[in-house]
Amino acid sequence: MAGSGTYGEDAFPEGPTAGTVRDGVLDEPDSRAASDELLSTLRAACFTPSAWSRFFARATRRSVRQAILHRRALLETTVLHAGLGALADPRHRTWVVVSWFLTSSHLGMLENRDTLGAANTLTLIRANLPALEHRLGNAVPAVALATDWLDGRISRSTGTETRFGRQADFLADTALWTWFTLRHEPNGWLRTATFAAWGLTVAAVATASFAGGEMRDMPRSRWIRPAATLQLIIGLRIVLRQITLGRGKPCRARRLT
16 A cells, blocks of 8 residues: 555565556556655665665656656647757756756656646746856846746646646755855855755655655745745845946946046
8 A cells, every 4th residue: 555664574575466556556647646655665675776676667667657648748848948958058958958857757746637837837947047047147036036926826826736836846946046046145154044945855855755655745834934035035135236236337437437
């Protein structure tokens, strides 16, 4: 049974029907049940090398099957990332390729939806903003905040929230803001806070999921949102720096004359 973590003495019984029931869970639309099944089987086998091999093989099989079932979303994903790749700095196109791979391999989290939808499209665009920095320049934080606000508003107002969207939203923020602070934020405390708010959270959730043999959700609170607060602080700091630099240029020009 998914998430139970108990399969008797042998986690992988032999025989012609071995794993049939458990593998059947992987063919169901419920992505949470499929994830729990993969994790519980891995944990039940004590994370041995053979268990890891089977884990990756089964996960890959589910990803391929779900991509085929969600062929429209796969096409949308491919077209979107092809466009982003064309706009991206050639030195950073690997970022876009990784985003396409992660998206394509997790389309099963759309479950009964056959399309990405506007909200998820905005989330994926936000995740790829680092590859577009040469075009957007200092507008990256503003575009990130705008798309973050819009994707949530659209998904809630249209009733199109999905597990894919919830996970992609947090991971997009993790990738974007960690990259941005490491590249542009001189304040060491803000760098540390960013890593704690996003990087450590992702690591903690992943560790708890593998150790417990079932998926753990990203922590979310309606009232306490340190990550959102950090986004605003980082965004405002770069805006203030640009205003300060803008005011300084005429002064230097006057001194030169």
